[in-house]
Amino acid sequence: MSQLHVHPDGSEDHGHPEHLGHHWNDSVQQFEAGKLGMWLFLATEVLLFGGLFCAYAVWRANHPEIFKYGSQFLSTTWGAINTGVLLTSSLTMAMAVTYAARGRMTAVVVCLLLTLMGAAGFMAIKYVEYSHKFHEGFYPGMSFYEEPHASELWLPLEETAAVVKAATLAGEEAGSVALAAEMKTRAELPTEPAEAQGWNKPAAGIGPAGLTTDQQNIDMAEMSVFLPPSVLGNLEDLDAELAYAEHHAADEPVVLPHPLQDPDRPVNAQKFFTIYFLMTGLHGIHVIGGAVVITWLLILTLRRRFGAKYYTPIDLGGLYWHIVDVIWIFLFPLFYLI
Amino acid sequence: MTVEGDDSMTTTESRPLDAPALEVDNYLTYTRGIRSWILTLDHKRIGVMYLISVLACFLLGGIFALLVRTQLVVPDGLIMSQDEYNQAFTIHGGVMVFLVIIPGIPAALGNFILPIMLGAKDVAFPRLNLFSYWLWVLGAIFLVSAIFGGLDTGWTFYTPYSIDQNSAMGGVIPAVTGAFLLGFASIFTGMNFIVTIHRLRPDGMTWFRMPLFLWSLYATAVIQVLATPVLGITLALLAVERAFGIGIFNPALGGDPVLYQHFFWFYSHPAVYIMVLPAMGVVSELIAVHSHRHIFGYAYIAWSSVAIAIFSFLVWGHHMFTSGQSPLMSVIFSFITFSVAIPSGIKVFNWLATMYKGAISWNTSMFYGMGFIVLFIIGGLTGLYLGVISVDVHLHDTYFIVAHFHYTMMGSSLIGFIGGLHHWWPKITGKMFNENAGRIAFMLFFVGYNMTFFTQFMLGSHGMPRRYATYPADAGFQTYHIISTIGSYIMAIGFFTMAGYFIASLFVGRKAAANPWGGRSLEWQCTSPPPHDNFSEQPAVGDCYDFSVLRWDDETNGYVWREDVAHPGHESEHTASS
Numbered sequence: 020m021s022q023l024h025v026h027p028d029g030s031e032d033h034g035h036p037e038h039l040g041h042h043w044n045d046s047v048q049q050f051e052a053g054k055l056g057m058w059l060f061l062a063t064e065v066l067l068f069g070g071l072f073c074a075y076a077v078w079r080a081n082h083p084e085i086f087k088y089g090s091q092f093l094s095t096t097w098g099a100i101n102t103g104v105l106l107t108s109s110l111t112m113a114m115a116v117t118y119a120a121r122g123r124m125t126a127v128v129v130c131l132l133l134t135l136m137g138a139a140g141f142m143a144i145k146y147v148e149y150s151h152k153f154h155e156g157f158y159p160g161m162s163f164y165e166e167p168h169a170s171e172l173w174l175p176l177e178e179t180a181a182v183v184k185a186a187t188l189a190g191e192e193a194g195s196v197a198l199a200a201e202m203k204t205r206a207e208l209p210t211e212p213a214e215a216q217g218w219n220k221p222a223a224g225i226g227p228a229g230l231t232t233d234q235q236n237i238d239m240a241e242m243s244v245f246l247p248p249s250v251l252g253n254l255e256d257l258d259a260e261l262a263y264a265e266h267h268a269a270d271e272p273v274v275l276p277h278p279l280q281d282p283d284r285p286v287n288a289q290k291f292f293t294i295y296f297l298m299t300g301l302h303g304i305h306v307i308g309g310a311v312v313i314t315w316l317l318i319l320t321l322r323r324r325f326g327a328k329y330y331t332p333i334d335l336g337g338l339y340w341h342i343v344d345v346i347w348i349f350l351f352p353l354f355y356l357i
Numbered sequence: 358m359t360v361e362g363d364d365s366m367t368t369t370e371s372r373p374l375d376a377p378a379l380e381v382d383n384y385l386t387y388t389r390g391i392r393s394w395i396l397t398l399d400h401k402r403i404g405v406m407y408l409i410s411v412l413a414c415f416l417l418g419g420i421f422a423l424l425v426r427t428q429l430v431v432p433d434g435l436i437m438s439q440d441e442y443n444q445a446f447t448i449h450g451g452v453m454v455f456l457v458i459i460p461g462i463p464a465a466l467g468n469f470i471l472p473i474m475l476g477a478k479d480v481a482f483p484r485l486n487l488f489s490y491w492l493w494v495l496g497a498i499f500l501v502s503a504i505f506g507g508l509d510t511g512w513t514f515y516t517p518y519s520i521d522q523n524s525a526m527g528g529v530i531p532a533v534t535g536a537f538l539l540g541f542a543s544i545f546t547g548m549n550f551i552v553t554i555h556r557l558r559p560d561g562m563t564w565f566r567m568p569l570f571l572w573s574l575y576a577t578a579v580i581q582v583l584a585t586p587v588l589g590i591t592l593a594l595l596a597v598e599r600a601f602g603i604g605i606f607n608p609a610l611g612g613d614p615v616l617y618q619h620f621f622w623f624y625s626h627p628a629v630y631i632m633v634l635p636a637m638g639v640v641s642e643l644i645a646v647h648s649h650r651h652i653f654g655y656a657y658i659a660w661s662s663v664a665i666a667i668f669s670f671l672v673w674g675h676h677m678f679t680s681g682q683s684p685l686m687s688v689i690f691s692f693i694t695f696s697v698a699i700p701s702g703i704k705v706f707n708w709l710a711t712m713y714k715g716a717i718s719w720n721t722s723m724f725y726g727m728g729f730i731v732l733f734i735i736g737g738l739t740g741l742y743l744g745v746i747s748v749d750v751h752l753h754d755t756y757f758i759v760a761h762f763h764y765t766m767m768g769s770s771l772i773g774f775i776g777g778l779h780h781w782w783p784k785i786t787g788k789m790f791n792e793n794a795g796r797i798a799f800m801l802f803f804v805g806y807n808m809t810f811f812t813q814f815m816l817g818s819h820g821m822p823r824r825y826a827t828y829p830a831d832a833g834f835q836t837y838h839i840i841s842t843i844g845s846y847i848m849a850i851g852f853f854t855m856a857g858y859f860i861a862s863l864f865v866g867r868k869a870a871a872n873p874w875g876g877r878s879l880e881w882q883c884t885s886p887p888p889h890d891n892f893s894e895q896p897a898v899g900d901c902y903d904f905s906v907l908r909w910d911d912e913t914n915g916y917v918w919r920e921d922v923a924h925p926g927h928e929s930e931h932t933a934s935s
Contacts, residue, residue, distance in 0.1 A: 041890070042478035042557065052481045052556040059548045059582050066586035070594075070620055074605065077616075160604040287611035293604045297594070 038329040050331050057335040061342045064305070068346055071298050075353065078290060088284065089291025090354060091275055092157060094148065098355035101144050102347065108137025109344040112313075116337045122327030124320060131317045131333075134340065138310040145303055152292070156277070159296040160289065295354055302346055309343050312336050383787065387889035398483035401887060403490050404469030405785065408778075411465050414456035414497065421449035423849060426809070426842040432830040442826035443509035450512030451532060455539050456497055458766055459628060461774045462635035463581070464493070464546055467574050469785060471550060473880040473891050474568055476559040476898060481552035485545050493542035499535030503528035511824060513621060514592075516606040516614040520599045529599055533592040540585045540592075543631070547581030550574055561898035568878040568901045569658050573638025576662040580627045580634070580669060588624035591617065615680050622673035630669040632766055634662055636729065636773020637704055643726030643776050644708045646876045648715030651902040654707035661700035668697040678749045687746050694744035701737055705730060720874065721795030725776025728803055729769055736764030739814065754824075757817025763810045775802075775855070782859070783873045787886040788866030789914075794858035801851030808844025812837040870915020877901045881916075897925035 036046065043049040079086050115130035152158075278284045316336050319325065325333060384401040394402055424445045428437050437445060468486065472479050480486050506528020510519040519529050554575050558567070595617065597603050604610030606617045645652040652658065674682060674690030708730055717723060739761040743749050752758060783789055816837045821828060828834050872881040878901040883891060906924075907916040918924045 040479075040483070042472075042480075042483070048556060052552050055555060056482060056485075056548050056552045059551060060544075063544055063548075063582055063586040066583060067590050070587050070590040070623075074616065160602045160610055289604065290611045293611075297597070297603065297605065301590075301593075 036328070038331075046329070050334075053331050053335055054338075057338050061338060064342055064346075068298070068301065071294070071301065072349070075294055075298070078294065082285070082287065082290070084285040085288055085291050086357075088288055089295070090357065092152075092155075093295070093355050094151075095355050097144055097148050098351050101141055102351045104137050104140045104144070105344050105347050108134045108141070109341055111137065112337045112340045116330070116334050119320075119325055119330035119333045120327060124323070124325065127320050127325070127330075127333065128317065131313055131320065135310060135313055135317070138306055138313070141306055142303065142310075145299070149296075156279070157292050159293045298350055299354070302343070302350060305343050305346070309336075309340050312339060382888050383884065383886040384889050385787075385886055396487070398479070398487060399889065400468050400472050400480050400483065400486060401785075403486050404465055404467075406490055407460065407468060407493070408465040408785075410494065410497065411457055411461050414452055414501075417501070418449055418452035418457055419849065419852065421445050421452065423845060425449055426845040428826060429828070429838045430835075430842050432828050432835055434827045437826060439826040440507075440509060443511075443824070444504070444507055446824055447508050447511050448504050451500060451503070451508070451536070453766075454512055454628075455500060455536050458632045458770050458774075459543060460493065460539070460546075461632075461770070462639060462777060463550070463574060463577055463631070464490075464542075466639070466774070466777045466781060467550065467635060468546070470781060470880055471553065471571060471574055472557070473883065473887055474571055474878050475554065475557060476562055476879045476892065476896050477553065477557040478890050478892065480549045481557060482549050486549055489542045489545040489549070492538055492545070496535045496538030496540075496542060499531045499538060501535070503532035503535065506531055508532050513625075514595060515621075516595070516598070516617040517608065519595060520606055522599065530596050533596050537589055537592045537596075540589050543581050544585045547578035547585070550578040551582065554578075559895050559898060565656065565659065566898055566901065567659075569641035569652065569655065569662075570635075570638040570878075572659040573634045573641070573662045576666040577631050577634045580631050580666050584624045584627035584631075584670065587620060588628070591620035591624065594620070615677070615682070618677050618680055619673070622676045623670075626673040626676065627666075627669040629762075629765065630665055632770040633733075633773075634665060636770045636777075637662070637701075639773040639777035639780070640708060640726050640729045641704075642876070642878070643722050643780055644711050644730075645902050646780070646874050646904070647718045647720055647723035647726065648712045649718070649875060649904045650711055650715035651900075651904070652707070653710035654703070655902065657703050658707050661703045664700040665697065668693065668700070672697055675744055675749070678746050679753045691744050691746050695741065698737060698741055698744075701733075705734060705737075718874070719796075720779075721790075721792060721799055722776050722780040722874070724796060724799045724803075725772050725779060728799070729772045729776065732764055732768030732772060732806070735811075736761060736768055739764065752817055754822055755817035756813040756821045756823055759823050760810045760813035760817060763813070768806060768810070780874065781880070782862070783869030784880055784885050784887065786863060786866075787869050787884075788862045789869050789873065790862040790866055791858045794854060798851045798854040798858070801854060802848055805844045805847030805849075805851055809841050809848060810844075812841045812844070816841075867914065870910075870913040872907070872916040873914065875904055875907050875909070875916035877904055877907070894926065899925070 038049075039046055040049060043052075111130045111133040115127045115134065118124075118126040118130060275281075278288055313336060316333055319332065384399055387399075394406065397403060424436070425442070428434050428442055428445070434442065468480070508528030508531075510529060514529065514533060554567070554571060558564075594603075594605050598606050598612070602610065604612045606612045606614050608614060641652060641658055672690055672694045674686055675694045678687050678691075708726075712727075739757070743752060743758065743761055779790070779795060816834055817823075819833065821832070821834050821837075828838075869885040871884050873885070874881075877899070879892075879896050879898070880887070882896050906919055906922045908919045909915075910917040
């Protein structure tokens with residue numbers, strides 16, 4: 020146990036290494052306690068993201084079509100590159116820890132720098148992805164949501180009949196003015212769902228020129244002019260394949276219709292982007308936080324604070340960086356691959 | 358463990374237990390100046406700063422409580438509009454929950470006592486401890502600033518009201534930011550305590566030799582570390598929803614407002630065990646020491662703390678029986694809620710068995726300990742009533758709930774805090790408070806408390822809803838409300854009396870002995886107040902509930918080791934042969 024000797028002039032004389040706290044018996048005890056503390060902190064990070072993963076799981080279980088639909092709009096290529104970047108930065112971070120344990124501090128500096136470059140690269144790719152999404156109009160929350168217009172709502176004929184019958188049976192005056200007015204309004208509403216679902220279609224219809232009312236009954240053959248049948252989920256229709264091939268070159272990239280112009284967009288499709296931006300945004304904040312920590316470690320290493328005898332902060336910072344990586348390893352398949 | 362001997366030691370010699378507290382070399386006088394407090398790494402000073410802050414917030418929350426009670430003496434409301442009343446109970450709840458009860462015992466008493474009781478020189482991460490305190494202060498500033506924003510959502514911030522910019526009046530984002538920061542202060546404290554207990558136990562201090570207060574702080578710390586991050590993400594989502602309309606809780610955007618309730622209560626139910634577990638630990642100490650009798654069923658009490666911590670994560674749905682969750686979910690949560698009462702019951706019976714045939718000292722601390730048992734039984738049993746779904750659907754959001762949680766949060770947690778404050782006051786300040794004043798204040802508190810809250814069980818079961826600023830004049834509620842309000846004023850007088858004699862003790866109180874109450878745990882083996890580094894030599898660990906080795910010493914007004922019993926580590930002090 021180290022003793023603090025206080026000399027009469029107030030100066031202190033530590034009979035132990037500078038990095039060792041007064042309340043520790045030895046460096047090993049301090050190091051192991053530090054590791055335990057960091058693992059506890061990582062547990063809190065897992066629980067922080069856990070709520071969002073829970074929300075993802077519940078929403079996906081209840082509305083799988085939203086996630087199938089939304090994930091088409093993410094770039095798997097960029098996501099995979101990001102995964103590679105982050106995994107490599109985890110490697111360089113682990114290398115930094117190992118070099119520190121061996122006392123090769125120059126190599127530590129190099130590895131920390133490479134890790135920082137990985138973090139920067141990750142955020143740069145995220146910036147590219149996000150700006151592309153915003154440009155396309157994919158915002159969290161209010162993106163591609165349209166308030167249904169009252170005149171576009173319709174009631175099924177059976178319900179109308181039931182209302183009338185109930186009113187008659189209840190002894191209401193069938194000829195009351197209010198009821199007559201209501202029935203007149205209802206009679207004027209479209210009775211067929213297909214015609215009245217205009218709220219999910221823009222008035223301009225599909226494509227820049229817009230379609231007439233006759234053309235609003237889109238069938239697969241016509242849609243395949245714009246989309247390959249496999250994207251539409253139609254794997255067997257050779258006619259549709261030919262129809263697509265007539266209008267598109269073989270190597271032409273598939274352009275998905277914008278959700279605002281897609282009649283088959285699932286209800287509440289914007290939820291996909293809500294949860295996507297929430298989870299990847301929170302992860303991005305943690306990447307930035309980790310980069311700040313690694314920069315601080317780099318500065319301290321350059322100031323010769325660490326060596327083979329004491330490199331605990333590098334070890335603990337490495338643990339944090341690994342969990343940031345692990346969280347991305349979960350996010351990538353959940354959003355980009357499935 | 359070896360001690361590096363050095364004959365040139367100056368200020369760190371061991372001192373006999375029965376020596377009076379010196380004017381120099383205690384943690385208060387070790388260094389002076391405001392900077393030495395603001396940047397201190399000494400857990401005792403951090404604990405004192407937390408204590409002052411928590412008590413100040415208790416005053417603030419109490420003022421709002423008196424405002425709430427005053428409003429309800431007449432059916433049409435005496436002093437506030439409905440909007441102002443909404444703000445009053447919101448601030449009362451938010452301040453009390455986040456700034457007083459959750460941090461109270463762990464941060465204020467635990468920070469001070471845990472390392473000394475453990476036999477360590479400090480917590481595992483002193484700088485994290487200091488950071489945690491200033492983070493807490495920042496969070497408190499944000500939360501209290503919500504007063505000026507007109508926060509009126511209730512302390513639970515339920516959606517969709519709290520995310521609607523057009524209805525909730527404001528102050529939501531500062532308040533949830535404050536609670537977020539406070540949550541992280543709580544997490545860091547919990548992390549610190551877990552690592553301290555795992556790694557800084559001295560030789561001989563095995564897990565089952567630790568005082569029960571430390572077991573309870575450990576279980577609390579586990580809950581703090583695992584549950585609080587969920588509150589963090591919930592409040593972050595709420596803030597983002599309110600500011601950016603992100604659509605997670607807003608049904609118009611495809612979100613689910615009940616999802617908020619699940620997230621919120623996933624933290625907030627374990628949180629109530631963060632509130633009550635340390636108080637139960639304090640009561641274990643109070644009952645054993647002031648009955649001068651070995652705690653009964655030590656291992657059962659220790660394991661019950663762990664069991665409560667685990668079970669607490671499985672019952673959050675009992676706050677949501679009326680939220681529209683499926684009946685199957687409700688039944689499962691109800692069943693587990695019944696089982697979480699079992700460990701608490703085990704503790705109560707063990708405390709009673711400890712008191713039986715003990716030599717009870719009628720100290721103020723003991724009154725609070727016994728008061729805890731009475732009020733916790735009422736609070737806990739009414740919790741069981743509320744766990745029954747068919748009863749809860751009638752009593753939910755009535756004053757029955759208000760009474761239940763005040764019996765557990767105030768009648769149990771706060772009483773534990775106040776009892777611990779009295780018990781460890783001599784250790785922290787080196788001064789004794791006036792016992793007669795203490796007993797009078799306790800009586801005022803106890804009578805006032807039951808007048809305030811027992812009537813609320815009646816109110817609730819007769820149908821008075823909670824969070825209502827007015828009520829019908831012909832419902833028969835007014836008499837109960839008047840009694841309740843008068844009770845709250847009596848309680849306030851009790852608390853002001855307490856503040857009076859505590860402050861007076863700092864100036865004119867008798868100097869405290871090292872061991873005024875006759876405790877065996879290690880904090881009673883250093884001087885009152887403790888020296889800067891707690892222990893100059895590693896203290897010897899024995900059975901911390903074996904009081905037979907102590908005797909009262911009139912000279913020092915405290916307990917000392919009996920001369921005819923071997924005192925490990927202090928052989929040189931005893932000249933009498935055994």
